[in-house]
Amino acid sequence: MEEIKSKVQTIFQKVFEAPALEIHEALTAKDVEKWDSITHLAMIAKVEETFGIRFKLKELIKMNNVGDLLTMVKLKTEEQK
Amino acid sequence: MSENVLIRQAEKKDFYFLADCILSADQSNGAHSSYTQIFDVSKEAFHAILLQMLDEELEGTELSPVHFLIAEINNIPVAAVSSWVEGAYDAPSWMIRSGLFREYIPQKNIDAASSIKVITDEMVLQRTEGTLQIEAVYTHPDYRGKGYASMLIYDQAKRKIAEFPELKIVELMLYLGNDAAARAYEKLGFVEKQSKICNHPDVLKYYPSLGMRLMQCDIQKLLI
Numbered sequence: 001m002e003e004i005k006s007k008v009q010t011i012f013q014k015v016f017e018a019p020a021l022e023i024h025e026a027l028t029a030k031d032v033e034k035w036d037s038i039t040h041l042a043m044i045a046k047v048e049e050t051f052g053i054r055f056k057l058k059e060l061i062k063m064n065n066v067g068d069l070l071t072m073v074k075l076k077t078e079e080q081k
Numbered sequence: 082m083s084e085n086v087l088i089r090q091a092e093k094k095d096f097y098f099l100a101d102c103i104l105s106a107d108q109s110n111g112a113h114s115s116y117t118q119i120f121d122v123s124k125e126a127f128h129a130i131l132l133q134m135l136d137e138e139l140e141g142t143e144l145s146p147v148h149f150l151i152a153e154i155n156n157i158p159v160a161a162v163s164s165w166v167e168g169a170y171d172a173p174s175w176m177i178r179s180g181l182f183r184e185y186i187p188q189k190n191i192d193a194a195s196s197i198k199v200i201t202d203e204m205v206l207q208r209t210e211g212t213l214q215i216e217a218v219y220t221h222p223d224y225r226g227k228g229y230a231s232m233l234i235y236d237q238a239k240r241k242i243a244e245f246p247e248l249k250i251v252e253l254m255l256y257l258g259n260d261a262a263a264r265a266y267e268k269l270g271f272v273e274k275q276s277k278i279c280n281h282p283d284v285l286k287y288y289p290s291l292g293m294r295l296m297q298c299d300i301q302k303l304l305i
Contacts, residue, residue, distance in 0.1 A: 029173070029175075029176070036175065036202065036205050037175040037176075037178055037179040037182070037205075038194050038195055038198050038201050038202075039195075039198065040175070040176065040179045041179055041182060041183055041191050041194070041195065042191075042195045042198075044179075044183060045183075045188065045191070057137065057180050057181070057183075057184045060176075060179070060180040060183065061139070061171045061172050061176065061177050061180045062172070063172075063176075064172065
């Protein structure tokens with residue numbers, strides 16, 4: 001999970017133009033200035049590309065925070081093994 | 082006002098009309114809809130995309146048919162308004178909207194939207210959680226001036242407060258420069274709470290206006 005978190009943090013820092021951003025499980029869009037509908041799409045696309053996964057629509061909608069995102073990434077990467 | 086007006090919930094047969102409403106409401110009194118310009122998609126293509134999004138029947142955004150009320154005259158839909166309580170469903174409306182965009186808009190077109198983020202960032206106003214959102218307000222041009230939109234907004238407020246008794250505030254957004262709409266909303270009791278102007282020189286290539294205005298109203302004023 002730490003490796004997943006580290007990679008996701010790098011993605012967040014780049015997409016949201018926040019080099020000092022440190023992600024944590026409770027982090028939501030309200031906490032990050034440039035996290036809106038367009039940057040959210042860019043972030044999701046980058047996460048999918050990085051981990052070689054694809055989220056379903058219903059999975060995307062149920063992600064309430066970064067913790068949910070990390071859990072889903074872990075689940076999907078494990079499904080592929 | 083015609084006595085033959087029927088206010089009803091939108092149904093699957095209305096999806097084509099709802100897609101018209103969403104696009105036309107967004108176009109406002111401008112030359113084009115921001116959806117088509119931001120995503121670099123033709124109006125016809127985006128209309129088809131909207132039909133697919135509506136077919137998901139998700140709750141929580143204006144892209145959700147379940148939130149639309151329609152005014153119908155002699156079996157013809159003539160006006161529509163969407164309304165939902167922000168944050169009352171699976172996710173904030175913008176996240177549900179994003180998910181639908183991701184699902185149905187080709188990646189190259191999403192990339193086109195990302196490339197003008199510096200403009201879209203300046204046009205975003207945040208919706209207030211727990212407020213009743215009014216969106217996609219549209220009346221066919223042949224039926225304007227008869228109060229159908231106001232009638233629909235009233236009906237939306239009445240239905241939603243029955244479902245969410247704690248509701249206090251109604252909120253809507255409109256483009257700056259849409260003064261006729263702003264005056265109509267002021268008559269209903271809406272006041273401006275926030276506005277935003279985009280100073281980017283290319284803003285009018287993508288949006289019908291230079292900025293956005295957020296208006297709010299006490300729900301009890303609408304229900305008088």
